[in-house]
Amino acid sequence: MFTGRLCRAAALSRARISSRPVALPFVRSAYRSIVTTRYTTDHESVVFDTETGVGTISITDYAQSSLGDVVFVELPNVGTTVNQGDQIGAIESVKAASDIYAPVSGIVEEINKELDDKPGLLNKVDDEKGWLCKVKLSNPSEVEGLLTADAYKAHCESEGSS
Secondary structure (H helix, E strand, O other), X not given: OOOHXXXXXXXXHHHHXXXXXXXXXXXXXXXXXXXXXXXXXXXXXXXXXXXXXXXXXXXXXXXHHHHOOEEEEEOOOXXXXXXOOOEEEEEEEOOOEEEXXXXXXXXXXXXXXXXXXXXXXXXXXXXXXXXXXXXXXXXXXXXHHOEOXXXXXXXXXXXXXX
């Protein structure tokens, strides 16, 4: 008897040989990770992974374009306990300086050390390099209280019209 991927591969082979449709077996993963991105009205975002319990904090594209070229980034120390809404750092650009606020509560597990030498990475569209810090959430339900992508877009549009 085939199991897992072998079973699926065997069913696919039968489907190619047969002219009739073949029902493919459903293989359930041992882990189901959900990754959610949410936003704050202060223009921070958090990408939360339910499997790891870690949220990756960044500033939004709206914030990046408003700030202009980033010249300095101050981040919290690894191991720092933060509460939702706490100031956790600052960003200075050629146009302005702006505080960074924690979108969620937890313990800072990692900071983006590349920003020390290359603060301009925040101006890149690539989220893989332009993140600020990673926080192990102490209260994952806080993510649900943040803005969805549509709600954040509406917030930015209303901010731009005022």
